[in-house]
Amino acid sequence: AQSVTQPDIHITVSEGASLELRCNYSYGATPYLFWYVQSPGQGLQLLLKYFSGDTLVQGIKGFEAEFKRSQSSFNLRKPSVHWSDAAEYFCAVAGYGQNFVFGPGTRLSVLP
Amino acid sequence: DTAVSQTPKYLVTQMGNDKSIKCEQNLGHDTMYWYKQDSKKFLKIMFSYNNKELIINETVPNRFSPKSPDKAHLNLHINSLELGDSAVYFCASSEEVPGQGLNTEAFFGQGTRLTVV
Numbered sequence: 420a421q422s423v424t425q426p427d428i429h430i431t432v433s434e435g436a437s438l439e440l441r442c443n444y445s446y447g448a449t450p451y452l453f454w455y456v457q458s459p460g461q462g463l464q465l466l467l468k469y470f471s472g473d474t475l476v477q478g479i480k481g482f483e484a485e486f487k488r489s490q491s492s493f494n495l496r497k498p499s500v501h502w503s504d505a506a507e508y509f510c511a512v513a514g515y516g517q518n519f520v521f522g523p524g525t526r527l528s529v530l531p
Numbered sequence: 532d533t534a535v536s537q538t539p540k541y542l543v544t545q546m547g548n549d550k551s552i553k554c555e556q557n558l559g560h561d562t563m564y565w566y567k568q569d570s571k572k573f574l575k576i577m578f579s580y581n582n583k584e585l586i587i588n589e590t591v592p593n594r595f596s597p598k599s600p601d602k603a604h605l606n607l608h609i610n611s612l613e614l615g616d617s618a619v620y621f622c623a624s625s626e627e628v629p630g631q632g633l634n635t636e637a638f639f640g641q642g643t644r645l646t647v648v
Contacts, residue, residue, distance in 0.1 A: 451633050457572075462535075462621060462639040470635075507572055513633050518587055519564070519625075521574040 421446040421514040423522035431528040432500050440495040440525050442510030451513035452493040454484055457524075458506045466508075469493060480504070505529045534558050537622045537640035544612055545648055552607045552643045554622030561627055562586070562634055563605040565597060568619040568642070577620075580605050581627070612647045619644050 422445045432438055444450055451470050455463040467478025474486040484495045493510060510522040537554040544550050556563060564587075565577040578597045579587035585597070594610040609616060619642045625634040 451635075453636055455639075460642075462641045463623075463637075465636050465638075468636050509574065511637075513635075518576055518579060519623075519634070519637050520576075524572045524574075526572075 421450070421512050421518075421520045423510050423512050423520055425508075425510055425522035425525050427525045428523070429526045429528070431530060433530045434502050435499050438495075438497045438500045438504070438527070440508050440510075440527070442493045442495065442522060443491050444493060444510070444512045445491065446512055446514060449488075452484075452486060453511040453513070453519075454478065454482070454493075454495045455509045455511060455521075456480075456506045457509065463509065466495070500527075500529055502529045502531065534638050535622055535624055535640040537620075537643055539643060540641060541644050541646075543646045543648065546612055546614060548612050549608070549610045550612060550645070551609070552620055552622075552645075554605050554607070554640060556603055556622075556624040556638070558624055558626075558638060559603075560624040560638075561602060562625050563599065563602070564623045564625075564637065565605065565607050566621040566623060568621060570618070574621070578605075578607075609645075612645075614647050617645055617647045 424443045453468045454466040457463050466482050469486045507524045509524045535556045562581045564579045577591050580599045583599045596608045598606045621642050622640040623637040625637040
């Protein structure tokens, strides 16, 4: 069965600093991978996705993620964080049976 | 122009009551889902429907019953509500990738915050 781990429950960065959120997955085949962001009281918004091809994918709001098969990872990065990036971030994998499995989430706080 | 809409956004009710949450998607997707997000933000799938047929039915009490009148709608009915049912419930939809057995990204509604008192 597929699973997703996000080792960091809570990360705090200063505005303007770089960011990396970690994601590891367990899946028996080539996965479809996603990063979502959830602002307080809101639904989940897709930041980016990986299906195949170039392992470095660009998303919205200046985010990017890199798929590394050897490490079963799909880490999310942003070179310069803005205060509006403070939110909950979820990594997810699409599995057989038309299911999406989500990681536990990483809460991002941004210091002014 | 909302892609996935669910109503109501907030629902406060007493223990023992029966309530429904409605969901509609206008994306033409074949697959719809209900997810439950607990107080620790953990997202867990409850049900998945594909073309009105139940695909996934996770370990959910029988008090929860999904209904899909057509592929654009997936409603969630909850009987005999309990305190532990308090959570945010998300509806989502996605499109199957032909021949892959996998789906493209899920589009989520804004969530329904259910509070049982």
